[in-house]
Amino acid sequence: MNELIDELRAALGERHVLVDGDLSAFEQDWRKRWRGRALAVVKPGSTAEVAAVVAACARRGVGIVPQGGNTGLVGGSVPDDSGTQVLLSLTRMNRVRSLDAANSTMTVDAGCVLQHVQEAAAAQGMLFPLSLAAEGSCTIGGNLASNAGGTQVLRYGNARELCLGLEVVTPQGEVWDGLSGLRKDNTGYDLRDLFIGSEGTLGIITGATLKLYPAPAAVMTALASVPTMEAAVSLLQLAQSRLGPGLTGFEVMGELALSLVHKHFPHLPRPLPASPWTVLLEQSDAQSEAHARGLFEALLETAFESGLVSDAAIAENIAQSHAMWHLRESIPLAQAEEGLNIKHDISLPVSCIPAFVAGTDAALQAALPGVRLVNFGHLGDGNLHYNVQAPEGRSAADFLREREAEANEIVYDAVVAHGGSISAEHGIGALKRDELAQRKSPVALGMMRAIKRALDPQAVMNPGRLL
């Protein structure tokens, strides 16, 4: 292996090939659930250098783990503990290559931090709408490799829908220049979407052309108390028909989720009294703030009159909007304060969500008495973060060790029964690989494995992840 290290040093320069010292920033995942050991951490500065690394590793059958901001939640971007895998960090490739305002596109290196991509678009009066909690450190390449979701999927789609073209280094170390600023291109198989969401197992995304949108004239937020999940779903339908594409966010928060926020962060404002469910609505308007406010007021009045909503508050200004979003974003942090929990990032047809929640809550309470269900998420996309917290006063670590498998089985069985997905936006990685192998249709798994063998016959790309 010394020969490989020498070759990597010759290709990238001594200081971009790390083999000792504290490499935990690369070897440990964000949740601290996985800690691996890399043969080397390499930091190429260009697509050609990525290709050189891959070619050198492929020649020796050495596995490569691509990594962006290392903010993934499923253990997909850290090496295993064998010490045989090369960790390839894209973070030095962080250049905005070009922005074409008349075509509403920009082309960026894969290692660009998401927030920088957003800012580069905003500097031209445009919007790159992908937005998620880790945006200050996650990279666009990682967002695409994991098909990230976030808070504006309802209107703008997942990372997949925001990408027009890719540059990829193949498992053979070739460069596919699939960068493209085209809205329509029917020249063969959709390789772009095959790489998007493949979690680094088919090649390494090194660049991307992204879709931009005109920045809205106004963005406005409201909170609404709703009595039941059925009412939340009805409110979604009403809001979609009234606001059309102006409805850019529709989040739901269960009573327990918000109570944990108020418990652990008591200084945060409480715009509304406690309610079984609280909905956060976000509206983006091409016209004006006054226009958006008028639509929100009319919508919420109708919802109030028809009993869907018992109370509501429209943000008066940006600060209040941020405060409303801050409540929503504080839920995972409050959960962490409360102790370890079992996370389920699931999606369902929106129409099935009330029955799923009622049935699964009951099944979990029956099997695990006293268990606390912290339920929140992107209801507009059918995506719940349906998290299971230990009963009050019980050791969270003990509870997880003893009951995690049982809780997962109850939740995932119910998800599958309702036509849902066991991974809505976080991906598979190492965490859900075995679950996927059991639950995905054998026909689909067969095709996925055939594609993996066809494109990466040596199995050097992110081994042990996803498949």
Added chain:
Amino acid sequence: MNELIDELRAALGERHVLVDGDLSAFEQDWRKRWRGRALAVVKPGSTAEVAAVVAACARRGVGIVPQGGNTGLVGGSVPDDSGTQVLLSLTRMNRVRSLDAANSTMTVDAGCVLQHVQEAAAAQGMLFPLSLAAEGSCTIGGNLASNAGGTQVLRYGNARELCLGLEVVTPQGEVWDGLSGLRKDNTGYDLRDLFIGSEGTLGIITGATLKLYPAPAAVMTALASVPTMEAAVSLLQLAQSRLGPGLTGFEVMGELALSLVHKHFPHLPRPLPASPWTVLLEQSDAQSEAHARGLFEALLETAFESGLVSDAAIAENIAQSHAMWHLRESIPLAQAEEGLNIKHDISLPVSCIPAFVAGTDAALQAALPGVRLVNFGHLGDGNLHYNVQAPEGRSAADFLREREAEANEIVYDAVVAHGGSISAEHGIGALKRDELAQRKSPVALGMMRAIKRALDPQAVMNPGRLL
């Protein structure tokens, strides 16, 4: 082969396996450029029957050509003239399986005619936005297999973006149930998008779950005369920033294209005097007709004041809207009246279109003096139908025979030089297969061929098309 025919008859019933009589409706394409001969025409009535046909053919290595409404423009859905391929028509599978209004989805058989899908959505007050000239006879399965585009891509995307899940019969005759009403599902490789746009070469789409949208409260159309293609692109940017997602259509029509319409269909109204370019704008509004009209008036006033537009007309009612669209849709028919022509369905970054048109017009005029350029298309998507018509008075048939290859080379060279695509929305089929092999990157072609071999090692699915 008699054994195969017997097996097909046993599986589908005698009357759904056609081997003689006039089969030209299946064997000849819509443009009458290809006329093949099928071993048999089979019309399965269910997914299980499709699977039985494919399994029977695959066991014998017999090629299968899937066909929907047979409205494709690239010779992708008719058999070759060998008499050895089975033509599999999906048209008997035309059932709307279910519609879930609360989830904004519907699930349909692949053989459903597009217009019936639109109507089933409209009956529930919802919109299925895919819309194109052949909608009265094309099928949703064909739309997905070719990733159809049409007139509302600017807002709603191509067929690809309107599909959440697929049911597919694999080349081995297995059924993949990938039907799904989920907006987010990150459980492995994106098989759905691999089949979409694969033109029947990887499997047969038998069903699909489609995205629905709330029907807009008002749809309104306007025409605007613009002096240059640069001004048309600037008007697009202005309209996008003013109307946001309310801008659902932005079509451009060259002076010659509209003059052919008026020559051959003199009864059609002429809302605006002749102009180098005429733009058709379509706006969809969630609020009201009055609101949409106010936005259109303000937009066009600004455009007029800044010199982007010299004249404009807003439709006063639905009839006038239809008349405006009718002008646009009559261009291909007027061209057909004028005589055969060389069609180019190309896309470019919107920002490159003015330079592309100026440069390519000049290059064609220099090489083929007197040639007439009928240029129109979906400017909002960067998609031009850039068609080359013989010089006035010259035999169109002679011109095509002698100069088609030369014209294609000039156009496609320019397209590639500007980062464009040689097939924006029509696909590759038989027509552009060789062109694709020459112009697509070898790395991309290598991956496409590897995937084809992996999923269809016997090469029974739509042989000779696309790859």
